[in-house]
Amino acid sequence: MNDFGEYTDAIRGARVTFLKSAPSSHRWGVKYLALRRAVLQFGADGGPGIVHGVTDPNFTTLIIQSSNFDDRVLLDGARCQASDLVILPPGCHFTFVRSGHVEWVAWSLPREESIATKILPAVTSQAPPKTAKHLVRLPEQIASRLIEASGQALRSISDSAPADRPVIAWETELALMDELAYVWDNRASEVLLPNKYTVGSERIVLEALEFVRKNPESIIHIKDIVKATKVEYRTLLRAFERYLGFSPKHYLKLRQLNLVYHEIRHMGSAGRLVDILVAHGVTEFGRFAGRYRWLFGELPSEAHRRSSALKPDKSR
Incomplete structure (x- = not known):
């Protein structure tokens, strides 16, 4: 896939609207991997634009850049750094604005998943779930570790025999949940959105x-x-x-x-x-x-x- 139109139809885990805002020469694409209950996505946004969305009411969504660009993405008016992990509760409204091409990884977790229940109270304690979201700053090595673990999950299932994939998907999902729990416990700082400035x-x-x-x-x-x-x-x-x-x-x-x-x-x-x-x-x-x-x-x-x-x- 290298087409903006096809890309806009391929996103999972949220109902989204894309507005392309400037010409682009980079590729557009998205791959998704359905594990046992969670969904893992790898996206390439080929150029500048605005993304409006509402997350699936049954899933908590986490998103991080896999490209290394600071200050290229705004989330609801807040500037994102390359190692920021975005946490969106179920049914959450969000707006990303990109000033250039970015690549990203996203995890859609069932709301009852243990890591989701661990982080959601922190996200929604100070704002209504419709708009509450977390911008979590990760140490660079922690962010890189999470991205690499997600890429390894995709490779493991892609390289496996079809008959083995259900078992591998189960094992991979458990490993990723452990990785996300480790990331959460080792976060550097966090910002709750909206805040008094936004x-x-x-x-x-x-x-x-x-x-x-x-x-x-x-x-x-x-x-x-x-x-x-x-x-x-x-x-x-x-x-x-x-x-x-x-x-x-x-x-x-x-x-x-x-x-x-x-x-x-x-x-x-x-x-x-x-x-x-x-x-x-x-x-x-x-x-x-x-x-x-x-x-x-x-x-x-x-x-x-x-x-x-x-x-x-x-x-x-």
């Missing part, structure tokens, strides 16, 4: 994003978000820039570009390009086409022709 912005932006999520087919304007969040535009602007690094106007432009991209990708010959553009509020076709080509590497018309060629012709 809570105000988080409330406003989450209300805005929830409004956008509930109206996926609608043409949304700034005035609609101002009305939904019940704040002045200046307050909305400060919240978006602190939380996402973008103004709300720029966010809506990215949303429009990405919605058109996915519509073209999924509709193909089933929809006329001009109808797709109009449905998403595009009025200046030439200017929009230039932005689309800058972000996705081709004109909307080229993407539509390519997508149409890949779809079966049902009229025959």
